Amino acid sequence: MFQIQPEYVKGGEYLALAEKIGANFEVLELSFGTPAPEQAFSWYEKSGRVTSLHGAFIDLNPVSNEPGIAAESKKRFEYSCACAKRIGAKNVVFHSSCFPNLRGKYLDGWAQKFAEYLVSLSEKFGLFIFVENSFDLDPGPLKELMRRAGGKIAACLDIGHAGISRAPIDEWFDALGENIKYLHLSDNSGLFDDHITLGKGKVDVKRASELCKHLGDIPMTLEVGGIDNIRASFEYMKENSLFGL
Numbered sequence: 226m227f228q229i230q231p232e233y234v235k236g237g238e239y240l241a242l243a244e245k246i247g248a249n250f251e252v253l254e255l256s257f258g259t260p261a262p263e264q265a266f267s268w269y270e271k272s273g274r275v276t277s278l279h280g281a282f283i284d285l286n287p288v289s290n291e292p293g294i295a296a297e298s299k300k301r302f303e304y305s306c307a308c309a310k311r312i313g314a315k316n317v318v319f320h321s322s323c324f325p326n327l328r329g330k331y332l333d334g335w336a337q338k339f340a341e342y343l344v345s346l347s348e349k350f351g352l353f354i355f356v357e358n359s360f361d362l363d364p365g366p367l368k369e370l371m372r373r374a375g376g377k378i379a380a381c382l383d384i385g386h387a388g389i390s391r392a393p394i395d396e397w398f399d400a401l402g403e404n405i406k407y408l409h410l411s412d413n414s415g416l417f418d419d420h421i422t423l424g425k426g427k428v429d430v431k432r433a434s435e436l437c438k439h440l441g442d443i444p445m446t447l448e449v450g451g452i453d454n455i456r457a458s459f460e461y462m463k464e465n466s467l468f469g470l
Contacts, residue, residue, distance in 0.1 A: 280305035
């Protein structure tokens with residue numbers, strides 16, 4: 226199931242494209258610090274294509290050891306879930322908040338607390354929660370989080386983020402295995418999270434497509450920075466028979 230991230234101010238263009246390529250919406254623009262305008266909520270509610278919402282993610286850690294940071298982060302996570310319910314989304318994607326260079330007791334504590342928090346959040350709002358690799362250097366923390374959550378949440382593998390990590394794409398798929406139930410698709414220079422058109426950067430998009438064949442019909446979101454890049458990425462996937470096209 227393909228998804229795109231629209232902009233409500235260009236709603237007509239995005240609806241036409243979604244209908245043409247058979248895509249649904251993963252809503253991103255409700256996830257930033259400033260409250261979204263009422264018109265945005267109204268448009269998404271009426272669109273009939275919302276399946277997922279990308280939750281708040283910038284500078285947040287709901288299981289931080291700093292009480293103020295944890296409390297404010299939880300407010301933002303709950304707001305994201307409330308937004309998802311309002312516009313009809315069934316899923317919410319949050320970023321991992323694990324510090325990438327710490328292991329041992331820190332990782333154990335983070336994984337346990339984050340798993341418990343996300344499971345409780347999922348149950349409270351009646352939403353399924355996915356956790357995306359963000360600045361993770363390798364799949365270790367997400368793998369441990371999935372183990373602690375016992376199947377009550379799942380992993381969203383962002384192949385663009387994996388492409389700038391220390392681990393090759395095969396290692397991400399091998400380590401997370403059947404916990405991967407969602408994909409974010411983008412390309413980049415190999416240094417930064419550029420969100421460019423698929424096939425224009427250094428991410429091994431074709432290898433990622435091969436590795437995900439056994440995962441079935443899972444949500445896949447094109448995160449490629451605008452409607453023109455979405456069109457170009459979709460054509461690239463079709464021309465190369467990638468991700469089931």
